[in-house]
Amino acid sequence: MNLIPKMSIKWKAVIFLSAVLISISGLMVGLYTWSIENLEQRQQEVFRDSAITALDGLLSDWRNEQTQLAVLIPGLSNVDSALRTEQRDEIKRALETHWQRLSLYIDVNYLHLFSEDGHSITGIHRNYDTTALQLEIIRKNVQEVLDTEEPGNFLICDSQCSLYVVEPFILDNGVRGVIAIGRNIADIASRYFRQTGADLALILPGARNRNDERYLEQWNQEVWALSHVNRRLPLLRQLQASSGPSPDGAEVTAASGRTYRITELALQSHQNFQGELTLLSIADVTEVKAAQATTIRAGVVTGLIGLLLSELLLVWLIWRPTERLRSLAAALPLLADNRFRDAQSRIETPRSRLLPDEFDVLENSALNLCSQLEQLNIQVEERTGSLKSNMEEQKRAREFMHRVLDTAPMVILTQDLHGTIYMMNRIGRTLTGWDGENDHNPDFYSLHLTESLPTDVQSRMMSIIDQTAMGFQHEGHLRDAGRLHYMTWFHSTVTGEAGQSLILSVGVDLTERIEAEQKLSWLASHDPLTSLVNRHSFQERLRQAVAEGRRGALLFIDADHFKYINDTAGHAVGDRVLKTISTTLLENTRDTDVVSRLGGDEFIILLPRANYIDARKVMAKLSRLLNGSITLSDGSLQHFSCSIGGALYPDHGHTDEELLAHADMAMYQAKQRGQGQWHLFDETESILQRIQTDVHWQDQIRRALEQNRFQLHFQPIMQIDRCEVSHHEVLLRMVMDNGDIAMPGQFIEVAERTGLIGQIDQWVLAATMRYLAEYQETFGDRLKLAVNVSAPTLQAPGFTKIFFRLCHRYQIKPSQIIIEITETAFLDDLNTAKQTLQMLVDQGCQIALDDFGVGYSSFNYLKKMPLTYVKLDGSYIKGLAESDEEQLFVRCLSEMVRGFGMITVAEFVETPEVLNILRRLGVNYAQGYLIGKPSPELSDNFSMEEEIQIVSDEI
Numbered sequence: 001m002n003l004i005p006k007m008s009i010k011w012k013a014v015i016f017l018s019a020v021l022i023s024i025s026g027l028m029v030g031l032y033t034w035s036i037e038n039l040e041q042r043q044q045e046v047f048r049d050s051a052i053t054a055l056d057g058l059l060s061d062w063r064n065e066q067t068q069l070a071v072l073i074p075g076l077s078n079v080d081s082a083l084r085t086e087q088r089d090e091i092k093r094a095l096e097t098h099w100q101r102l103s104l105y106i107d108v109n110y111l112h113l114f115s116e117d118g119h120s121i122t123g124i125h126r127n128y129d130t131t132a133l134q135l136e137i138i139r140k141n142v143q144e145v146l147d148t149e150e151p152g153n154f155l156i157c158d159s160q161c162s163l164y165v166v167e168p169f170i171l172d173n174g175v176r177g178v179i180a181i182g183r184n185i186a187d188i189a190s191r192y193f194r195q196t197g198a199d200l201a202l203i204l205p206g207a208r209n210r211n212d213e214r215y216l217e218q219w220n221q222e223v224w225a226l227s228h229v230n231r232r233l234p235l236l237r238q239l240q241a242s243s244g245p246s247p248d249g250a251e252v253t254a255a256s257g258r259t260y261r262i263t264e265l266a267l268q269s270h271q272n273f274q275g276e277l278t279l280l281s282i283a284d285v286t287e288v289k290a291a292q293a294t295t296i297r298a299g300v301v302t303g304l305i306g307l308l309l310s311e312l313l314l315v316w317l318i319w320r321p322t323e324r325l326r327s328l329a330a331a332l333p334l335l336a337d338n339r340f341r342d343a344q345s346r347i348e349t350p351r352s353r354l355l356p357d358e359f360d361v362l363e364n365s366a367l368n369l370c371s372q373l374e375q376l377n378i379q380v381e382e383r384t385g386s387l388k389s390n391m392e393e394q395k396r397a398r399e400f401m402h403r404v405l406d407t408a409p410m411v412i413l414t415q416d417l418h419g420t421i422y423m424m425n426r427i428g429r430t431l432t433g434w435d436g437e438n439d440h441n442p443d444f445y446s447l448h449l450t451e452s453l454p455t456d457v458q459s460r461m462m463s464i465i466d467q468t469a470m471g472f473q474h475e476g477h478l479r480d481a482g483r484l485h486y487m488t489w490f491h492s493t494v495t496g497e498a499g500q501s502l503i504l505s506v507g508v509d510l511t512e513r514i515e516a517e518q519k520l521s522w523l524a525s526h527d528p529l530t531s532l533v534n535r536h537s538f539q540e541r542l543r544q545a546v547a548e549g550r551r552g553a554l555l556f557i558d559a560d561h562f563k564y565i566n567d568t569a570g571h572a573v574g575d576r577v578l579k580t581i582s583t584t585l586l587e588n589t590r591d592t593d594v595v596s597r598l599g600g601d602e603f604i605i606l607l608p609r610a611n612y613i614d615a616r617k618v619m620a621k622l623s624r625l626l627n628g629s630i631t632l633s634d635g636s637l638q639h640f641s642c643s644i645g646g647a648l649y650p651d652h653g654h655t656d657e658e659l660l661a662h663a664d665m666a667m668y669q670a671k672q673r674g675q676g677q678w679h680l681f682d683e684t685e686s687i688l689q690r691i692q693t694d695v696h697w698q699d700q701i702r703r704a705l706e707q708n709r710f711q712l713h714f715q716p717i718m719q720i721d722r723c724e725v726s727h728h729e730v731l732l733r734m735v736m737d738n739g740d741i742a743m744p745g746q747f748i749e750v751a752e753r754t755g756l757i758g759q760i761d762q763w764v765l766a767a768t769m770r771y772l773a774e775y776q777e778t779f780g781d782r783l784k785l786a787v788n789v790s791a792p793t794l795q796a797p798g799f800t801k802i803f804f805r806l807c808h809r810y811q812i813k814p815s816q817i818i819i820e821i822t823e824t825a826f827l828d829d830l831n832t833a834k835q836t837l838q839m840l841v842d843q844g845c846q847i848a849l850d851d852f853g854v855g856y857s858s859f860n861y862l863k864k865m866p867l868t869y870v871k872l873d874g875s876y877i878k879g880l881a882e883s884d885e886e887q888l889f890v891r892c893l894s895e896m897v898r899g900f901g902m903i904t905v906a907e908f909v910e911t912p913e914v915l916n917i918l919r920r921l922g923v924n925y926a927q928g929y930l931i932g933k934p935s936p937e938l939s940d941n942f943s944m945e946e947e948i949q950i951v952s953d954e955i
């Protein structure tokens with residue numbers, strides 16, 4: 001029973017009309033006063049709170065999206081597999097497959113992976129969006145995340161604003177690390193507008209370009225991001241010209257006549273914030289202002305309207321009930337046709353009344369009935385649609401799985417316990433030649449070389465079916481029509497369509513990786529030109545032979561005047577001479593002897609168990625055989641000879657360093673006797689000879705310094721893709737007392753031993769800068785020179801002061817100087833050298849690493865030194881056209897150097913064919929006789945395109 005008391009319509013009219021007449025006068029005064037004094041202030045406070053809440057919500061959503069992205073990226077198939085290999089190039093290529101989409105569609109400007117000890121694995125970022133300050137803060141946050149094992153996020157604003165998320169990750173194989181993702185938040189302005197209807201301006205202090213129209217001069221700020229920038233930027237410029245330092249609460253009237261209120265917002269939820277950022281909300285308050293004016297007018301006319309309403313209400317109380325009854329009568333028949341929305345639109349929604357009448361109860365009941373019937377109808381339609389959607393999803397899922405299996409870069413198949421294959425993806429069918437017909441199902445074991453499979457493979461398969469083992473992994477050689485494929489197989493159990501237990505086998509083809517590893521392993525221990533054992537491998541064998549304590553001999557062989565052969569006949573002829581020498585050495589030594597090329601024109605032979613007599617016989621024989629000639633293409637002969645020095649162990653040394661040094665001394669003593677001579681080490685004779693040689697060259701160097709008899713020669717270095725000279729290398733020559741020209745190799749070693757190298761380096765630096773100053777007006781800043789600096793000079797305490805004092809004296813910019821250090825140079829204090837080079841780099845100077853690839857410190861220098869150029873040693877370049885192995889090695893070196901963000905330079909480029917190969921291999925710069933020979937004068941033509949084309953046509 002409904003106990004709510006009812007009141008007739010008549011009494012409602014009387015009581016209601018009386019109440020209106022009594023309260024109308026008080027309402028007029030209260031409405032007028034309240035609307036004028038409080039409405040605007042409350043609306044502004046509510047707007048500010050809602051705007052800050054909306055902005056914080058948008059930033060939180062932005063951060064959550066970024067966090068989800070950071071969690072997903074390491075788990076992507078190609079990134080996950082690349083992380084397992086722990087190869088930086090593979091990881092970077094995996095990231096680069098997603099970078100374009102992330103950068104274009106999600107506005108990611110920074111994506112880096114870090115190892116669990118905080119070191120950068122690899123990554124990608126846009127240099128113009130990621131500043132040095134941001135990189136430093138990222139590194140600190142990565143370390144903090146590693147220490148706390150908690151995700152981190154922070155907002156950085158300097159030249160632009162980016163939100164960074166640092167998220168730790170762990171893969172299923174135990175690989176741990178941290179991923180850092182940065183996104184530009186400029187799009188937050190448009191999101192803010194879509195959510196609140198107000199424009200948002202993000203303003204940074206200072207200006208990147210004071211002539212830009214976004215620069216607000218009076219505030220010394222720049223509008224970095226702004227929704228509807230063309231319409232709202234004039235408002236900000238108008239505001240900053242008329243308001244004080246804080247625009248909060250200011251109102252501006254646009255040329256269109258509309259009024260806008262500027263509200264300054266503050267971030268609430270982002271405590272980890274770096275930088276300065278001003279957020280201004282620009283809201284259109286034209287209607288609010290109009291409403292205020294309307295409220296004032298309403299206070300005046302309300303009294304008049306109240307009198308009129310009192311008369312109209314009486315009529316309405318009689319007319320309104322009949323209309324409600326008619327609406328109910330028209331709405332109820334529509335329910336039978338499921339027209340629920342039409343029925344609800346005809347029924348007036350009951351209002352909350354103190355004393356409801358019968359019509360209110362009836363309308364409530366009718367509306368409830370409409371709602372219940374509509375919900376029941378919706379549930380029926382949803383269940384029908386859900387069944388249909390489930391069927392379509394299952395169909396799409398099956399089709400998707402088939403596409404995934406066929407496009408996966410691995411062999412995927414199912415087999416029973418006996419090895420009969422039921423299903424195989426496209427790659428597997430291509431390798432095995434199976435067409436997929438079930439009448440000729442191949443056998444898994446017959447596809448492999450039997451001896452390549454584990455002997456217990458079938459019993460291990462049984463353990464998977466019996467579920468006594470979760471899985472099984474092994475390797476095998478898969479037979480193909482033309483080759484063997486080295487496969488790694490992973491087996492687990494699945495249930496077939498008929499409910500039977502099957503084995504799911506996934507095979508990864510490791511053929512290319514294994515073959516590449518074998519090639520790199522060979523290159524790491526052999527000389528590419530002569531195929532002899534290289535210096536590093538030879539020294540290991542020499543240490544082992546010395547450690548055994550048995551007798552033996554060491555022979556040091558050097559080609560006589562080999563540089564003259566290269567300069568007159570070309571490096572191709574020089575390479576033929578080196579190959580002829582290596583072949584002669586191999587054919588005339590024992591299988592137990594070790595023949596090695598140390599580098600350049602130097603060879604060395606280890607003769608185990610050789611005594612004094614044996615060593616002399618071998619040296620005499622080889623000296624005779626190595627005095628020969630080769631026939632050139634024009635029919636002429638190129639003669640060559642070698643000088644041989646020998647040392648015995650343990651007589652002449654107990655360490656490999658001592659033996660090498662003594663054999664080297666003996667070789668130089670043989671050279672002093674003439675070409676094609678040999679000499680066995682004699683300690684007293686060698687020391688005396690070395691002292692005499694050092695004294696002679698010391699006198700020559702001192703007189704050359706006093707009489708200014710050093711000369712500078714310049715060899716151009718060309719940028720390959722533009723055929724344009726980038727800079728020149730400064731080469732040193734010394735004029736002897738008799739007028740002969742001495743090359744650096746003849747006196748630099750003595751200068752280093754006797755401490756004169758520092759004076760030579762200072763002379764070269766001063767002469768180079770004097771030359772730059774002299775031709776500054778001719779060439780301008782385009783002229784850049786590379787100067788070789790020795791290790792002792794580089795590590796001297798006052799080197800940087802001397803360098804910058806010379807720059808100041810000759811008014812030379814440090815950016816015009818490139819300091820070259822030799823990779824094989826002995827840097828006994830690597831940290832001091834790094835600090836010195838960093839001071840030079842900070843002032844604009846660039847650093848080049850010479851002779852890369854022949855020493856032992858290659859990777860150490862790449863990781864620790866602030867290098868710009870890396871010069872590949874000429875021994876790898878001269879044989880490029882004839883050796884695929886050397887091309888592979890140069891490509892690997894170039895890609896590794898490029899991975900460190902550095903530029904590669906190839907030396908000894910003498911033919912257009914070699915230049916084209918270097919261009920294809922990705923080498924950036926070239927130096928050699930094809931580009932230009934060393935000369936004491938510089939050409940004012942920096943373009944080499946015409947010269948290179950002429951040489952190509954002649955060839």
